[in-house]
Amino acid sequence: MNAASPARAPAASLAPTRGSAIYAENLSKCYRLYRKPSHRLWDVLFGLKTYQEFWAVRNVYLDIPHGSTVGIIGENGAGKSSLLKLLTGVTTPTTGKVEVAGRVASLLELGAGFHPEFSGAENIRLNCSILGMTSGEIDARFESIVAFSELGDFIHRPVKTYSSGMYVRLGFSVAASVDPDILIIDEALSVGDEHFRGKCTNRINEFREQGKTILFVSHDMGAVKSMCQWVVLMDRGEVLEQGTAEKVADEYLKRAHARGNERLSALNRGSSEYPRWGSGEVEVTGVEMLGPDGVPSHVLRTGEPFSIRLRWKAHQATKNPVFGVGLYRSDGTYVNGSNHHWRDQPLEILDVQAGEEGEVELSADRLALLQGQYYLTTFLYDHSKAAPTAIDHREHVLTFEVLDPKRQQHGMLLLSSRWSVRRRGPGGERQGESLA
Amino acid sequence: MFELVRSIRRHQRLLRDFVVRDLKGRYVGSTMGFFWSVLFPLVNLAIYAFVFRLVLKTRWSDQQPEEQTVLLMFAGIVVWSAFSEAVSRSTVTLVENSNLIQKVVFPSEILPVYLGLSSWVNMCIGLAFVVAGVLWLGYIDPLPTPAVAAAAGDPEYLPLAFGPSLVLLPVLFVLQYLFALGLGYFLGALNLFIRDVAHLIGVFLMVWMFSTPIFYPAVLVERANYGWVLALNPMYWLIEAYRAVLLFGQWPPFDALARFALVALVVLFLGASFFHKSKPRFPDLL
Numbered sequence: 270m271n272a273a274s275p276a277r278a279p280a281a282s283l284a285p286t287r288g289s290a291i292y293a294e295n296l297s298k299c300y301r302l303y304r305k306p307s308h309r310l311w312d313v314l315f316g317l318k319t320y321q322e323f324w325a326v327r328n329v330y331l332d333i334p335h336g337s338t339v340g341i342i343g344e345n346g347a348g349k350s351s352l353l354k355l356l357t358g359v360t361t362p363t364t365g366k367v368e369v370a371g372r373v374a375s376l377l378e379l380g381a382g383f384h385p386e387f388s389g390a391e392n393i394r395l396n397c398s399i400l401g402m403t404s405g406e407i408d409a410r411f412e413s414i415v416a417f418s419e420l421g422d423f424i425h426r427p428v429k430t431y432s433s434g435m436y437v438r439l440g441f442s443v444a445a446s447v448d449p450d451i452l453i454i455d456e457a458l459s460v461g462d463e464h465f466r467g468k469c470t471n472r473i474n475e476f477r478e479q480g481k482t483i484l485f486v487s488h489d490m491g492a493v494k495s496m497c498q499w500v501v502l503m504d505r506g507e508v509l510e511q512g513t514a515e516k517v518a519d520e521y522l523k524r525a526h527a528r529g530n531e532r533l534s535a536l537n538r539g540s541s542e543y544p545r546w547g548s549g550e551v552e553v554t555g556v557e558m559l560g561p562d563g564v565p566s567h568v569l570r571t572g573e574p575f576s577i578r579l580r581w582k583a584h585q586a587t588k589n590p591v592f593g594v595g596l597y598r599s600d601g602t603y604v605n606g607s608n609h610h611w612r613d614q615p616l617e618i619l620d621v622q623a624g625e626e627g628e629v630e631l632s633a634d635r636l637a638l639l640q641g642q643y644y645l646t647t648f649l650y651d652h653s654k655a656a657p658t659a660i661d662h663r664e665h666v667l668t669f670e671v672l673d674p675k676r677q678q679h680g681m682l683l684l685s686s687r688w689s690v691r692r693r694g695p696g697g698e699r700q701g702e703s704l705a
Numbered sequence: 706m707f708e709l710v711r712s713i714r715r716h717q718r719l720l721r722d723f724v725v726r727d728l729k730g731r732y733v734g735s736t737m738g739f740f741w742s743v744l745f746p747l748v749n750l751a752i753y754a755f756v757f758r759l760v761l762k763t764r765w766s767d768q769q770p771e772e773q774t775v776l777l778m779f780a781g782i783v784v785w786s787a788f789s790e791a792v793s794r795s796t797v798t799l800v801e802n803s804n805l806i807q808k809v810v811f812p813s814e815i816l817p818v819y820l821g822l823s824s825w826v827n828m829c830i831g832l833a834f835v836v837a838g839v840l841w842l843g844y845i846d847p848l849p850t851p852a853v854a855a856a857a858g859d860p861e862y863l864p865l866a867f868g869p870s871l872v873l874l875p876v877l878f879v880l881q882y883l884f885a886l887g888l889g890y891f892l893g894a895l896n897l898f899i900r901d902v903a904h905l906i907g908v909f910l911m912v913w914m915f916s917t918p919i920f921y922p923a924v925l926v927e928r929a930n931y932g933w934v935l936a937l938n939p940m941y942w943l944i945e946a947y948r949a950v951l952l953f954g955q956w957p958p959f960d961a962l963a964r965f966a967l968v969a970l971v972v973l974f975l976g977a978s979f980f981h982k983s984k985p986r987f988p989d990l991l
Contacts, residue, residue: 300989306900313898354988358810361985376808382809384802391726398719399809 290451290482291356295365297506298351325351326508329365333499335450336480338499340514342488342521344528348506349486353453356484358405371450371482374400385429389420389439392428396443410446418442419465445472446454450474494518494676496526522674529568529609529670543665550587551621553647555580556667567635571673571683576623576632579647583625590618590660592629593648598641598681599668607631610652637683640673659674708976709814716812723819728826729817746786746831750779750831757920759796765922770849771953773865776838780951781919781944783831788885788940794887796896796906803991813987814980817889821882835951839865868954873962877946880962880969884939887973890980897983897990917941939968 301320303309308319326348333339343349354360354366357375382399383392393414396408415424418438423431428439444452452473473496476483487493493500493514500517502510502524510520536686560566569575577594593608609616609629618629645667650657678684690701713720754775757763765774795817805811842863896902917940918926926935935941941966946957983990 310899359808360988382805382811384805386730387726391722394722395719396809398716398722399805400810404718 286660288335289332289368290370291331291333291334291484291508292368293329293356293365296326296329296331296355296367297324297364297602298326298355298360298364299363312674313577319628325598326362328353329508330405331356331501331511333482333484333507335482335487336484337372337499338477338485338497340493340500341484341503342493342500342517343485343503344488344525344645346505347415347503349488349503351506352503353455353484353486353682357453369451371503372400372447373447373451374447374451374452376437376444376445376455383428383436383439386427388427389418389431390415393424393443396407400447400449402447411686414446417446417468431683434465441465441469441472447474449481451482453486457488480665510609518674522672525672526568529672530566534567543662545661547649547659547661548650548651549661550585551581551583551649552589552624553579553592553661553663553666554582556645556663558645558646558667558669560676567667567669569638569669569671571637571639571671572635574632574634575636576630577645578628578630580628581626581649583621585649586624587621587660588619589651590621591648591650591652594631595646595648596638597646597665599643602681604681605639605680606648608648608650635683635685636671637676638671639681639683640671640676641681642668642670644668647705706845706974706977706981709981712812712814716815717743717853720815720822723815724822725828727819727823727944728883729829734801738810743830743834745838746779746783746834749782749786749839753920754779754901763921763925766924772842776835776842776865777922777948778870778920779838780835780948780952781917782831783835784881784944784947785914785917785919785940786831787824787828788881788943789914790827791821791882792826792888793906793910794890795885796825796892797887799893799987800900800903800991807988807991813984814890814977817893817980818885820889821886825878825882833928839867839952841897843867863953863955865952866954870950870954870956873946873950873957874939876962877943880944880966883973884943884965884969886967887971887976889976891972891976894976894980894983894987897987913938913940919944939965 286699300323301309302323303311303312309668311317311319313407329352341349351360353375355362357373358367358368358369382396384395387395390411395408397410402410402631416443418424420435420438423435428652431439440608444454454473473483483496485493485496497514500511500514500521501508502517502521504524509524510517557565558567558569559576559578560569561575563576579592579594581590581592583590590612591608594605595606596604598604608633609618644665647661647663647666649659649661651660673683688703692699692701711855757778758771758774763774764771769777771980777861796834798816798820799806799813802811802813802816806813847864892906907984916934917938918935923941923945946962946965948958949955
C-alpha cells in the first residue's frame with residue numbers, strides 16, 4: 270500500500286499502480302431522490318429536474334494492491350455499502366472509474382443474491398453460475414459448500430424459511446468456496462453464532478495466507494483493527510482518512526467521541542419519558558457525568574477516572590435524605606448501585622432546610638465498564654423512617670456511552686486480571702506472566 | 706442486440722436453472738401440480754365455451770360444424786395465454802428479482818428469456834390437447850360434414866386435419882417467442898421507470914385479448930366494419946396462422962405471417978435496445 274496515497278484524488282494523473290487488485294479514481298455515486306413516484310415520470314419523460322441529488326459516494330480514491338486486507342469503517346450512512354456496490358460492479362458510478370482485477374466474491378448483506386423461493390442448494394448453483402463458474406466447477410465444489418454451511422437437511426428448503434444465521438452461513442459458504450481473487454465482506458458476518466464466526470475467521474486467515482485481497486467493512490473498530498493493516502475511514506460519502514490501522518483508528522475514536530457527545534446530549538436534553546416518583550421535599554435538579562478532565566461529557570473511556578454529579582434543591586425541610594446512583598447497561602442489566610449512606614464510613618446529610626441547595630458527587634479512579642451504551646438512574650430516599658421512602662426517584666435520567674480504545678477484554682466489565690503460564694519440558698521449567 | 710445474444714449464450718446454465726426451477730415450482734410444488742396446469746386451461750375453456758357457445762351462440766361460420774367451435778377457441782386461448790403470461794410476467798420480473806439485481810452482478814437480460822421459455826413449455830401442454838382434439842374429431846371419430854356444406858359442395862368447408870404445413874409450427878413458436886420477448890424487454894424496463902406499467906399491463910392485455918378473434922370468428926368483426934382492428938393486431942395474424950396449421954392442415958396466409966415476423970423483429974430490436982440502454986440504471990431504480 271502506498272502510504273502517500275492521498276485521501277482524495279486531486280487529479281487524474283494518478284495512474285493505477287501495477288498489481289492493483291482494486292483501483293478507483295474520482296469515484297462518485299449520485300442517487301436521485303424523488304419525493305413522489307410521479308416525479309420520476311416527469312424526469313423520465315421530459316427531463317424535468319424533479320429530484321434531489323444525494324451523493325452517497327464522493328470523489329473516492331482507492332488503490333488496493335493484491336494480497337492486502339483492507340478495512341472500511343464509518344458510521345451508518347457513511348457510504349460504505351454504496352462504495353462496495355460500486356466496487357463489485359452492481360451499480361455504475363456517476364463519475365470516475367473502478368478497475369477490479371480478478372474474480373470478486375462478495376457477501377454484501379444478509380441474503381443478498383439469494384432467491385427467496387429457491388432452496389439452499391438451488392441458490393448455491395445460482396450464485397455460482399452468476400459468479401461465472403461452469404457446471405463442472407459447480408459440481409466439484411457443491412459438496413464442500415454444503416458441508417461448510419452445516420445446514421444439513423435445510424439445504425433443500427427454500428431460503429425464505431431460513432433464520433438470519435442460516436442466511437449468513439449459506440452466503441459465506443458460497444463466497445468462500447468459489448475461490449475468489451477478491452473477497453468483500455460486509456458486516457453481515459456479525460450475525461452468525463460464535464462457532465461459525467470462528468470458522469469464518471479461519472477461512473479468512475487462509476485467504477490472507479494465500480495472498481488474496483480482502484475488503485472488510487464494518488463499523489466495529491475492534492474487528493477491523495484486529496484483521497486489517499490498512500483502514501479507510503468514510504464519512505458522508507467521502508474518504509476522511511486512509512492509512513495504517515493504528516492511525517485511522519485513533520481518528521475514528523476521536524470522531525466517535527465527538528459524535529457520541531452530540532447525539533447523546535440531544536437525547537438527554539429531550540424531556541424524559543421515563544418514570545419519576547417521590548414525595549418531592551428535595552429535588553434532584555440535574556445529573557452530570559464528568560470525564561477525567563472534570564468536564565461534563567456523555568462519552569467516557571474505559572479505565573479512565575470519572576465522576577457523577579447530582580445537583581439538588583430542597584423545597585421543604587427534610588431530616589435525612591440519601592442520594593444514590595444506579596448504573597445500567599442499555600439492555601437494562603443492573604451493573605452497579607450505591608449511595609453515600611450504606612458504606613463503611615457513611616456520609617450523612619442531616620436536617621436539610623427549605624431553600625437549601627447543593628451537589629453530591631460520586632467518583633471513581635477507573636471506569637471498569639467496557640465499550641457500550643449505559644444509563645443512570647438516580648435515587649433520593651428518606652432514611653429517617655424505618656423503611657426508606659422515595660423523595661425523588663428518577664429512572665433513566667442520563668444516557669452515556671463508553672468507548673474502549675484498547676479492546677483487550679470483551680463483555681461488560683474491565684477486570685484488572687493477570688495471566689500466567691507455566692511450561693514444563695525437557696528444557697526445565699519456565700514461567701511467564703502478563704499483567705492486566 | 707448482439708451483446709444480449711452473447712450474454713444469453715454465456716449464461717445458458719443459469720437460464721436452464723431458472724426454467725427448470727420455474728416449471729418445477731409450478732408442477733412439483735403443489736400436490737396435484739401437473740393436474741392444475743391441465744385443469745386451468747380446461748376450466749377456462751369450459752367457461753368461455755359456455756358463455757360464447759351456449760349462451761351467446763357464437764358460430765364460427767355457417768359452414769363449420771358446431772363441434773369445431775370449441776376447438777378453435779381452445780387453440781386461441783392456449784396461444785394467447787402463453788403470450789400474455791410471458792409478457793405480463795416479464796413486466797414485473799425485474800422488480801420481483803430486485804434482490805438479485807441490487808446485490809449482485811446479475812445478468813437481468815436472461816429473465817424475460819427464461820419466462821418466455823417457461824411459458825412456451827406450458828403452451829406445448831395446451832397444444833397437446835388441441836392436437837388430441839384434432840386427432841379425435843378429425844380421424845378417430847370424424848365429424849360428419851354438415852348437410853349445408855355437403856349439399857352445396859361448399860369449398861369453404863374445412864375438415865379437421867393435419868397436413869404438411871405442420872413444418873411451420875416451429876417457425877410460429879419462434880416468431881411468437883421473439884415478439885413476446887421484445888415486448889417483455891420493453892415493458893420490464895419501462896416498469897422500473899414508471900411503476901404503474903405493472904398495473905396497466907393487466908388491463909391492456911385484457912383489452913387486447915377481447916379485441917383478438919379468440920372467442921368469436923374474425924368474420925363477425927369484418928361484418929361489423931371493425932376490420933381495421935384486425936389489421937392492426939399482430940396477435941390475430943399469429944393465432945389465425947396457428948389455427949390454419951394445427952387444426953386444418955392448411956398453409957397460413959404468408960403475407961400475414963411475413964408481417965408478423967417483421968413486427969416481431971422490430972419490437973424485439975426496439976425492446977432489447979431500450980432494455981440494454983437502461984440496464985446500468987436498474988439497481989438505482991429498484
